Amino acid sequence: MYNGVILCAAMEYTEVVQNFVLDHTIGLSVAVSVGVVLWGIRRYVKGPRYYGKRRIDGKTVIITGGNTGIGKETAIDLAKRGAKVIIACRDITRGNNAVDDIKRLSGSTNVSVIQLDLASLKSVRKFTEEIHKTEKRLDILINNAGVMACPYMKTEDGLEMQFGVNHIGHFLLTNLLLDLIKKAAPSRIVNVSSLAHVFTGQLNFDDIAKREKYYNAEEAYTQSKLCNILFTNELASRLSGTGVTTYSLHPGAIDTELGRHWRSKQRLIREPIYFIYSLFTKTPYEGALTNIYCAVDESLDKETGKYYSDCAEKAPSKPALDEGAAKKLWELSEKLVGL
Numbered sequence: 001m002y003n004g005v006i007l008c009a010a011m012e013y014t015e016v017v018q019n020f021v022l023d024h025t026i027g028l029s030v031a032v033s034v035g036v037v038l039w040g041i042r043r044y045v046k047g048p049r050y051y052g053k054r055r056i057d058g059k060t061v062i063i064t065g066g067n068t069g070i071g072k073e074t075a076i077d078l079a080k081r082g083a084k085v086i087i088a089c090r091d092i093t094r095g096n097n098a099v100d101d102i103k104r105l106s107g108s109t110n111v112s113v114i115q116l117d118l119a120s121l122k123s124v125r126k127f128t129e130e131i132h133k134t135e136k137r138l139d140i141l142i143n144n145a146g147v148m149a150c151p152y153m154k155t156e157d158g159l160e161m162q163f164g165v166n167h168i169g170h171f172l173l174t175n176l177l178l179d180l181i182k183k184a185a186p187s188r189i190v191n192v193s194s195l196a197h198v199f200t201g202q203l204n205f206d207d208i209a210k211r212e213k214y215y216n217a218e219e220a221y222t223q224s225k226l227c228n229i230l231f232t233n234e235l236a237s238r239l240s241g242t243g244v245t246t247y248s249l250h251p252g253a254i255d256t257e258l259g260r261h262w263r264s265k266q267r268l269i270r271e272p273i274y275f276i277y278s279l280f281t282k283t284p285y286e287g288a289l290t291n292i293y294c295a296v297d298e299s300l301d302k303e304t305g306k307y308y309s310d311c312a313e314k315a316p317s318k319p320a321l322d323e324g325a326a327k328k329l330w331e332l333s334e335k336l337v338g339l
């Protein structure tokens with residue numbers, strides 16, 4: 001009797017489900033298809049995992065902007081692999097908090113912070129003097145810090161902020177650390193660029209340093225990221241035969257604090273757009289994987305001056321391969337920093 005009641009209820013339930021499916025066939029098909037497409041996009045955006053296990057015990061690594069975003073995740077991973085990790089951060093309180101997190105999450109005690117504001121050439125010089133006092137070699141330099149689409153601002157030295165921080169600060173930093181990097185050869189310099197470089201054409205040398213004639217926040221960012229690739233290429237040819245290799249990369253689209261300036265304008269429109277965008281982004285850890293790959297992977301030991309994305313070599317835009325522009329940028333940068 002009891003079993004019969006259960007059987008009747010089950011049959012009734014099955015019938016209700018069948019009728020619902022038959023009545024809503026089109027709606028359900030659309031919902032499932034949309035779900036599959038969204039899942040596919042999310043999987044695609046996340047990119048491949050990096051499973052390389054190489055240890056880097058005893059190696060010294062500097063990561064600019066290592067207090068948050070992909071820089072912090074890179075620091076955690078490289079500390080786990082046995083490296084001595086120094087994060088270079090403009091805000092020492094945020095830097096110290098990040099050091100506590102990186103130590104806790106990596107299980108390493110060999111992590112420290114030194115203050116570095118890339119918007120000040122004086123700060124870059126002070127940072128490299130400190131490093132020379134404590135370090136005899138530098139195995140891996142990761143130029144990761146960046147600012148995106150900020151309102152028009154100038155660095156302490158009068159340069160437009162995105163060009164000044166994303167390119168010029170790192171240009172001087174790298175040059176002043178080159179002696180220590182060469183001593184550690186085979187050693188690596190990793191420059192974090194962006195796919196955004198494809199949205200610009202040739203560098204605008206007339207006004208690139210100050211952008212006083214015309215300022216577009218997004219254009220200034222894309223040009224600064226193009227500079228990262230041209231700098232990597234020129235550095236590779238200048239360091240040929242030294243055992244120091246260079247890499248530029250796009251880390252993917254990642255939900256980090258990088259969008260802070262972009263989101264702060266026209267909030268009512270941009271916040272919802274950002275919310276939808278963030279559903280399809282990589283996590284900071286996933287975004288750090290190409291940094292880690294370029295910093296440690298064995299298959300790149302002999303590679304130099306190339307561009308990577310999703311842990312694989314990719315072709316950058318045509319202007320990013322312009323050797324003349326790379327040389328011109330180097331000469332201009334030397335003048336601007338006084339080298």
Ligand SMILES: NC(=O)c1ccc[n+]([C@@H]2O[C@H](COP(=O)([O-])OP(=O)(O)OC[C@H]3O[C@@H](n4cnc5c(N)ncnc54)[C@H](OP(=O)(O)O)[C@@H]3O)[C@@H](O)[C@H]2O)c1
Pocket residue numbers: 064065066067068069070071088089090091094116117118119144145146147148165192193194195250251252253254255256257258259
């Ligand atoms: N997120 C993405 O979707 C994406 C896509 C392509 C490329 N990238 C590139 O990836 C790199 C890392 O970005 P992220 O996404 O991890 O961004 P993030 O979370 O905003 O981290 C940027 C880091 O740069 C530091 N920084 C900014 N200005 C500085 C200055 N003047 N001196 C020293 N450090 C400074 C920040 O310090 P504070 O914490 O003190 O601000 C922070 O540590 C950038 O080069 C960016 O262009 C990111």
